[in-house]
Amino acid sequence: MSTQRGNVSRTRPQRHQNALVFRNDKYDTSAQRKKVNAKLHEGLCQRCKEVLEWRVKFNKYKQLTQPKKCVKCLQKTVKDSYHIICKPCACELAVCAKCGKREEIVIPIQTNLGKTENESSKNDQWRNERRGEFEDGSELNLSGLEEDDDEDLDLLMKQDKTERTELQ
């Protein structure tokens, strides 16, 4: 009895439950990554916001290296990736800055940067990071082990049976 392999009466709950889904900053902790993750997708309709959040989440979000031309005022004033309309224009025309449609804007463009919203999102970010730190250590090793253990056990029991039948 050197290992606990056959011990199935496990009292602790399963530790890895995928509560924290995909984290793109798990291994990439650069300031650049944090900046992109913390980005507020303002002036967008629900659909475009989701698209950009998806891009950020799966590392598909490429930041602009230089401002793009706005399709409304034709100035190089678009500073956000994938947007086609600059913020002043989108705000003035009440359209989505990405698809240009008159949709409901999820996060309205803040012309005078409201402090409350910024601060609360910073706190959320901080909380998320702390949570990540706590879970990172145990998560890696345990991710696949729970099921592997049971499979091995099944296999062992089958082998055990066949051996016994062979002996009889």
Ligand SMILES: [Zn+2]
């Ligand atoms: Zn514009």
Ligand SMILES: [Zn+2]
């Ligand atoms: Zn849109």
